[in-house]
Amino acid sequence: MTSQLTHLGTTFINFKNATYQWVDIKRFRLPEAPGDDHDALTLLIEHELYGDTYATDPGDDPHRHGPYWRNRITCGCFEATAADTEELRLRAWAEEHAALPDHLHAELERQLYRPLRTAEALYRLRDLGEDSFHDWGWVLGPFHELVLFDRTARALALVVASDD
Template sequence: MDNRLAHEESSFINFRRYVPDPKEHGYRWVDIKQLRFPAESVDDRGLLASLIGHEQFRDDYAGGGVLPDGLRHGPYWLRSITPDLYEFISQETAVQILWEWVDPLGDVSTELEADLQREVFARLAATDGIYYLRELGDEAIHDWGRVHDYFHEFVVIDRSAGRTTLIVAADD
């Protein structure tokens, strides 16, 4: 496991907390993991490689949590994920992807919007770079990986704070 990144904190936004009817976004959630990196850290691809090698990345996001010896990451086999699969995107594109996923009908509670702004969108605004994990295709999906209808993954790099943030927005 890579030791250049140190896990600082995690937060979790479960949409079920904000809606009376779980069928309306009740199975959507956002998982945020912050990791610190040293000032002399390598380039963005090197940071992505360090993140992929970190135990916090070994999360199936289906209730199992972080498994230090895990073989899965979200719907994918861990071995299928490389730094080259992350696409550099603009803040505007990241925000658009997330808002289209959050609520296609535009009906978001004030409390949920405030939590998303604090935990997700503020991090996207204070960044040097945002990377988005592309769809990897059927060969990368693990044995029960289709549990998620949607799986959006962003890696936010903030060099001035020496922090990278892994943001996973999905549903099940």
């Protein structure tokens, strides 16, 4: 497959509550003939904006992704998961260190939890272990990465939730 993903926009939610927690959501349009989920995950990993340490500008570091060396991430590192499992995991993470104000609850519901529940397919990047960390990958706290598919709308969303 030679088609590429088209970046549609990014939403960054900074908790601003002294926990250093944040959620980054990058939205993409799938190509006309995206192939299967494996093909789409490969396109995502190859996209220039996947080179994101979440400490510099997206696309500025082609060798790192989150805490990991990017060359350690393949589509085989993603596992299918269920929306209810991931929503519970993310809600627990989001409120682990401090109560969230109402406006942040509402924004997470609109930008994260609702799209999570309506995704037609959902994949989680498994923990690749510290041996896959890049030289300063330990800086990021718990690292949650999900890929949400809406095939009807030809859309893919990359969700990363972490702290630094």
